[in-house]
Amino acid sequence: MAELYALRQSPCTKEEIIMGFRNIGSFKKGFSFVMLAIVKRQQAEEMIRHRAVIPGSIRLETELLYSNLLKKSLIEKDRTVLVMYIQESHSEIMVIDGIRPVFSRGFNGRETPADEINRSLIAYGSGKNNKKIEKTVIVHSPDVDMGKVRSGFEMLSSMPLDFYEDKGDTIDSGAHLEINLLPREYIDKRANKESMKQAFVTYSLLFIAMTMLTSLFIFELNEKNKTILMFSKEAEKAEKDITRIDNILKKTKALKYMEEEGMRVTGILKEYLRLVPQDVLMEELNYEDNGVFYCNGVSRDITGIFNFVKVLERSGYFKKVEIKYAAKKQIGNREYTDFSIGCFAH
Numbered sequence: 001m002a003e004l005y006a007l008r009q010s011p012c013t014k015e016e017i018i019m020g021f022r023n024i025g026s027f028k029k030g031f032s033f034v035m036l037a038i039v040k041r042q043q044a045e046e047m048i049r050h051r052a053v054i055p056g057s058i059r060l061e062t063e064l065l066y067s068n069l070l071k072k073s074l075i076e077k078d079r080t081v082l083v084m085y086i087q088e089s090h091s092e093i094m095v096i097d098g099i100r101p102v103f104s105r106g107f108n109g110r111e112t113p114a115d116e117i118n119r120s121l122i123a124y125g126s127g128k129n130n131k132k133i134e135k136t137v138i139v140h141s142p143d144v145d146m147g148k149v150r151s152g153f154e155m156l157s158s159m160p161l162d163f164y165e166d167k168g169d170t171i172d173s174g175a176h177l178e179i180n181l182l183p184r185e186y187i188d189k190r191a192n193k194e195s196m197k198q199a200f201v202t203y204s205l206l207f208i209a210m211t212m213l214t215s216l217f218i219f220e221l222n223e224k225n226k227t228i229l230m231f232s233k234e235a236e237k238a239e240k241d242i243t244r245i246d247n248i249l250k251k252t253k254a255l256k257y258m259e260e261e262g263m264r265v266t267g268i269l270k271e272y273l274r275l276v277p278q279d280v281l282m283e284e285l286n287y288e289d290n291g292v293f294y295c296n297g298v299s300r301d302i303t304g305i306f307n308f309v310k311v312l313e314r315s316g317y318f319k320k321v322e323i324k325y326a327a328k329k330q331i332g333n334r335e336y337t338d339f340s341i342g343c344f345a346h
Contacts, residue, residue: 002019003019005036006038009038010038013241015041017172018040018181019038020178020185021034023178024099024100025100028134035062035063037060037063037179041183044058044181048183055189056182057180057181060177061199062094062106062268063177063179067176069083069137069139072164074139074164075098076180078098080132081095081133081135081136081137082094082095083096083122083136083137084113084117084119084136084138086139087141088144089108090106090107091106091113092104093107095120095133102130103120103123123294136160137164138161138165139166140165140166142165154340187334191334219269227250242312265287268293268317272293277304277307280304281298282295283298284297291344291346292343293345294324294340294343296338296339297338298338301331305323306323309322309323314339318343319344321342325340326338
C-alpha cells in the first residue's frame with residue numbers, strides 16, 4: 001500500500017524512485033499513520049558515487065530527528081510542538097502533533113531561521129485540520145552561535161520555548177530506524193557477498209576435513225602394509241604367527257570398510273553441496289550412523305526451501321526428503337526463513 005501511494009505522489013516511474021516508510025501507529029479504526037519517504041534513484045546513486053565505500057544504508061534525517069526526540073522525551077503526547085533543528089550547514093523544521101509528525105521541511109543553514117520559521121508557520125497554518133502550535137523546541141549543534149539566533153525568535157514568545165544543545169548524540173543515538181533509501185541492488189549485493197563469504201568458509205572447512213580424512217586413510221593403509229609384511233616374514237618362522245596374520249587381515253578388512261564408508265560419506269557431501277541453490281545459506285550439516293542426514297540453513301523465502309527439497313528428491317543420493325521445520329526470522333531489514341531438512345542418504 002505504501003508503494004502504491006508513493007507512486008501516486010510522484011511523477012516518476014517505479015524504477016526511477018526509491019521508497020521507504022515507517023509506521024507511526026494506528027489513529028483511526030482501520031487506518032495507520034505512516035511516515036513515507038520518496039527519493040529519486042539518481043540522487044541516491046550520486047550520493048553513493050561520492051563515497052569511497054558503498055554505505056550500508058541511506059537514512060532519512062527527518063526520521064532520525066523524530067526518533068531522537070521521542071527517545072529524549074522532548075515532545076509531548078497531548079501537545080502540538082514546533083521543533084527546529086539548527087545546524088551550521090542545514091536545518092530542519094518539524095511540527096509534531098502528539099507523537100505524529102505532521103509537517104516537515106528543511107532549509108540551508110545559511111538562511112535566517114526566523115524567516116524560515118515564519119514561512120513554515122504560514123505553510124502549516126494553511127492546512128485545514130492542523131492544530132494550533134502550543135510549544136516550541138529549539139535543538140542546535142554546538143557550532144551554531146545561538147546568541148545571534150535567539151533574537152530572531154520573538155515571534156514565538158507567546159508560547160513555551162525550550163533550547164537544547166545537540167552534543168552529537170542525535171546521529172549516535174542508537175535509535176531504531178525503519179526507512180532505508182539505499183537501492184535494493186546494493187542491499188542484495190551486500191547480502192550475496194556475505195553469503196559467498198559464508199560459503200567460502202564452509203567449503204574451506206569441508207576441504208580441510210576431507211584432507212585430514214584422506215591423510216588418515218593413507219597413514220592407516222601404510223601402517224597396514226607394514227604390518228602385513230612383518231607378519232608374512234614371521235609366518236615362515238613359526239606357525240603361531242599365522243594366527244597373528246589372520247588377525248591383521250581382519251583389521252585390513254575393517255579399514256577397507258572404513259575407507260569405503262568414508263568415500264560414501266564424501267560422495268554424499270559432494271552431491272549435497274552441488275545441489276545447494278544460490279539463494280540458500282547453509283549453517284549446519286549432521287550425518288548420523290543410521291544414514292539420516294540433517295541440513296539446517298536460511299533461505300530468502302519458503303519457495304526456495306521447497307525447490308531445494310525437490311532437487312534433493314531427484315538426486316540418487318537422498319530419499320524420504322522432508323522439511324522438519326521452517327520459521328521466519330528478521331536479519332537486518334530483510335525477512336528470511338530458517339529451516340531444517342531431514343532425509344536418508346545412501
